[in-house]
Amino acid sequence: MANLETATPPARKAWRVPSYWPFVVPALVVVAGIIVFPWLFTIWMSMHEWKVGAPTTFVGLANYMRLPTDPRFVEAVGHTVTYTLLSVILPVIFGTFAAVIFHQKFPFRGFLRGLFIMPMMATPVAVALVWTMMFHPQLGVLNYLLSMVGLPAELWVFHPGSVIPSLVMVETWQWTPLVMLIVLGGLSAIPSEPYESARIDGANAWQMFRYITLPLITPFIFVASMIRMIDAVKSFDIIFAITQGGPGSASETINLYLYSVAFVYYDIGYGSAIAVVFFVLIVVLAAIMLYMRQRLHWNQTGGAA
Amino acid sequence: MKLRALLGNLGLAFGVLIIVSPAILFFIWMASLSVKMEIDNASYPPVLIPTQFAWSNYAAVFNSNRFTTYFFNSLIVTGSATLLALLIGVPAGYGIARMQAHKSTIVVLIARITPGLSYLIPLFLLFQWVGLLGTLWPQIIIHLVVTVPIAIWIMIGYFETTPMELEEAAMIDGATRWQVFRHVALPIAKPGIAVAFILAIIFSWNNFVFGIVLASRGTRTLPVAVYNMISFDQLSWGPLAAAALIVTLPVLLLTVFAQRQIVAGLTDGAVKGG
Numbered sequence: 001m002a003n004l005e006t007a008t009p010p011a012r013k014a015w016r017v018p019s020y021w022p023f024v025v026p027a028l029v030v031v032a033g034i035i036v037f038p039w040l041f042t043i044w045m046s047m048h049e050w051k052v053g054a055p056t057t058f059v060g061l062a063n064y065m066r067l068p069t070d071p072r073f074v075e076a077v078g079h080t081v082t083y084t085l086l087s088v089i090l091p092v093i094f095g096t097f098a099a100v101i102f103h104q105k106f107p108f109r110g111f112l113r114g115l116f117i118m119p120m121m122a123t124p125v126a127v128a129l130v131w132t133m134m135f136h137p138q139l140g141v142l143n144y145l146l147s148m149v150g151l152p153a154e155l156w157v158f159h160p161g162s163v164i165p166s167l168v169m170v171e172t173w174q175w176t177p178l179v180m181l182i183v184l185g186g187l188s189a190i191p192s193e194p195y196e197s198a199r200i201d202g203a204n205a206w207q208m209f210r211y212i213t214l215p216l217i218t219p220f221i222f223v224a225s226m227i228r229m230i231d232a233v234k235s236f237d238i239i240f241a242i243t244q245g246g247p248g249s250a251s252e253t254i255n256l257y258l259y260s261v262a263f264v265y266y267d268i269g270y271g272s273a274i275a276v277v278f279f280v281l282i283v284v285l286a287a288i289m290l291y292m293r294q295r296l297h298w299n300q301t302g303g304a305a
Numbered sequence: 306m307k308l309r310a311l312l313g314n315l316g317l318a319f320g321v322l323i324i325v326s327p328a329i330l331f332f333i334w335m336a337s338l339s340v341k342m343e344i345d346n347a348s349y350p351p352v353l354i355p356t357q358f359a360w361s362n363y364a365a366v367f368n369s370n371r372f373t374t375y376f377f378n379s380l381i382v383t384g385s386a387t388l389l390a391l392l393i394g395v396p397a398g399y400g401i402a403r404m405q406a407h408k409s410t411i412v413v414l415i416a417r418i419t420p421g422l423s424y425l426i427p428l429f430l431l432f433q434w435v436g437l438l439g440t441l442w443p444q445i446i447i448h449l450v451v452t453v454p455i456a457i458w459i460m461i462g463y464f465e466t467t468p469m470e471l472e473e474a475a476m477i478d479g480a481t482r483w484q485v486f487r488h489v490a491l492p493i494a495k496p497g498i499a500v501a502f503i504l505a506i507i508f509s510w511n512n513f514v515f516g517i518v519l520a521s522r523g524t525r526t527l528p529v530a531v532y533n534m535i536s537f538d539q540l541s542w543g544p545l546a547a548a549a550l551i552v553t554l555p556v557l558l559l560t561v562f563a564q565r566q567i568v569a570g571l572t573d574g575a576v577k578g579g
Contacts, residue, residue: 027457
């Protein structure tokens with residue numbers, strides 16, 4: 001034992017790094033096959049005129065040049081921006097509020113938190129199906145609820161003007177819990193000292209929230225916003241199952257348009273170009289997220305669970 | 306002072322009610338739709354609890370000859386994709402955590418932010434060339450896009466927090482790396498594996514976008530089958546809602562019973578598939 005200890009350290013140090021490789025190899029193979037290969041192949045296809053069943057020809061960047069002149073794509077970008085912006089802001093506001101509530105102590109808190117996160121775990125298509133029924137202008141329960149408080153009936157997802165806000169409502173219902181969980185993690189990391197001294201100085205509840213809590217949870221709210229942004233940009237299931245981009249193309253986001261181009265019109269080359277541009281757009285957002293996350297690391301050392 | 310405390314409690318109760326009710330009311334309404342006759346579902350004002358329960362809605366779903374096929378398709382796709390992901394992801398998470406190869410997590414991040422549709426175009430063509438379409442294999446393989454990053458991400462986080470002392474002691478005693486992993490690291494990591502397992506199952510079970518492109522009539526998973534029901538019988542809400550509830554019920558039960566693991570996993574990595 002003593003012998004081993006004195007003899008091995010240099011040798012073990014030298015072998016430490018390479019000898020963990022076998023653990024990673026299977027994952028490398030899978031990641032290469034299902035993540036790296038598809039990406040390289042997509043870039044390759046995006047530079048070709050490539051329709052299913054027809055011969056392919058190299059066209060360079062022509063597919064990319066087509067994007068700004070495609071009115072449907074430009075329109076889809078607009079829808080995506082509106083949809084994303086609303087789907088970040090609303091869940092972040094409600095989620096932060098919910099986190100502050102769940103940070104208090106009250107009976108059945110664990111159970112109620114379980115109920116609260118159900119919307120985000122439930123199968124999106126199943127949820128979308130029920131929302132579609134609730135949106136029904138004549139028989140839907142939502143218009144009945146509106147009439148109970150004296151508001152006029154809405155057309156919800158059946159009118160171009162109200163379709164995106166209605167879908168955002170579903171998205172907000174679904175993803176507010178994730179924001180809540182992230183912000184709740186931030187709240188539980190706050191020490192109690194600042195509140196004690198503030199109370200001695202005579203601060204009221206709002207002042208304590210505004211000047212102590214909010215600054216301390218801002219990094220968490222920011223991370224939640226970034227994650228929300230990434231998910232909202234590529235939101236698909238809810239929109240596809242409820243409206244399929246309609247009525248007309250009023251709720252067609254980039255992701256929905258990508259689906260049509262690739263799997264309805266089978267224009268693989270152009271679809272690949274959209275996929276690449278779409279990805280670059282999200283990466284720019286994610287890069288911001290990563291940057292913020294690294295900065296956040298310093299603040300987090302207090303130890304969120 | 307007592308009055309203020311009372312008012313504070315009332316305010317809190319009101320706040321709890323407001324934030325929890327959208328979730329609760331939605332699922333209550335979903336259940337209500339699923340047990341009502343067509344007449345009740347089409348009545349105005351809407352009925353919450355019908356005088357006569359239409360359990361036949363559920364019977365209709367279970368008796369439709371394809372339902373069991375779709376259920377087993379879902380079970381096979383989700384089960385295989387999850388088990389494969391753990392088999393691949395747990396050792397990988399261990400290796401990455403011990404090598405401190407933080408840069409490699411960028412791949413996991415890329416997988417996390419790539420829209421699911423982007424994988425579908427190249428892999429669809431690949432599956433077509435290889436001739437796998439029409440079997441469940443394309444879906445099992447493509448679901449790995451969701452499950453493997455979840456498993457790797459959660460296991461890295463978990464192995465980074467487990468103490469090294471035991472492993473070092475075992476190594477000094479002459480255990481090989483594999484033995485250390487198998488007999489020291491793995492048993493300690495069980496809670497982390499449970500988190501990865503549960504989240505992978507949920508996000509694979511819920512996945513819809515891969516199925517609509519890759520599934521044919523006989524290889525549909527439940528979410529795809531439910532979606533196809535929408536387009537065909539738009540008007541019979543009862544059986545539709547019953548089908549929707551059946552599809553999502555396993556996940557809802559898992560959410561309630563494994564809430565602690567889910568919360569830990571989601572706040573840790575904020576993973577979500579698709």
